[in-house]
């Protein structure tokens with residue numbers, strides 16, 4: 001049986017029993033406990049509307065009703081976890097102009113070459129392709145506009161805790177350990193740093209509104225077995241090179257250490273828009289499924305609209321979805337269940 005994934009808040013997160021009874025599938029394998037309404041995970045914040053991993057994008061995600069807000073974590077030169085997606089700064093900041101001469105031989109500015117104090121001097125911006133300077137998602141917030149800054153993971157945790165207090169609504173956190181092997185080669189251990197920081201901020205057990213996620217299965221196992229992380233843990237599953245992770249044996253191995261998998265949408269809904277068997281197989285292994293990423297402005301070829309994509313994905317019975325557009329995903333869930341909402 002998969003664990004319920006309700007954030008720690010007072011509001012109802014489950015279908016009332018009477019409604020559930022009316023919908024109930026007559027399957028003997030269905031757990032006695034009714035399934036949770038899927039959680040909405042704001043992917044890098046409400047990144048469809050504001051530059052990713054800015055506190056502006058995080059606060060908008062909270063206002064739009066996201067249950068969890070995601071943090072990608074990369075290490076600064078002085079060993080501080082910072083909230084950035086890439087291990088380089090070129091696609092999302094003015095680093096080249098601000099710190100001339102600090103690129104490596106690959107022409108990129110690497111986060112681990114800059115102290116937190118230096119990173120704070122940068123302005124974050126909507127993502128561009130560094131080769132062309134063109135926005136990756138042209139209809140989103142204008143690149144180069146606004147004054148947004150990089151924050152440490154600790155600053156973001158404090159920010160979200162403050163917002164949870166002032167709004168009276170708990171939002172969960174969902175940090176991803178980025179490139180652990182690369183970080184180790186640079187002399188850093190982001191997983192150990194993140195676990196220590198989470199514990200200091202009250203995230204320690206599976207009752208706390210927190211998931212740690214990582215693509216690297218060795219690091220997921222290490223988080224549980226060596227670093228002693230007792231909170232919830234998700235194995236991300238990406239491209240074809242990770243097919244073995246979601247084989248029958250692979251899922252059993254993941255279930256020995258993690259609570260769920262985070263597969264790309266195309267592993268859950270195939271290229272024709274039909275559900276795969278992954279959700280059922282994961283559930284049989286005792287794993288929850290949080291799929292990524294819902295983007296209104298990057299639809300799979302089979303989807304005629306964002307709502308069609310959302311409907312097909314939600315109909316697979318996933319436990320959660322990463323979305324760049326939390327308001328649209330919250331609204332679709334509300335329409336589908338008639339129950340979600342504050």
Ligand code: CA
Nearest residue numbers: 070071072176
């Ligand atoms: Ca991520």
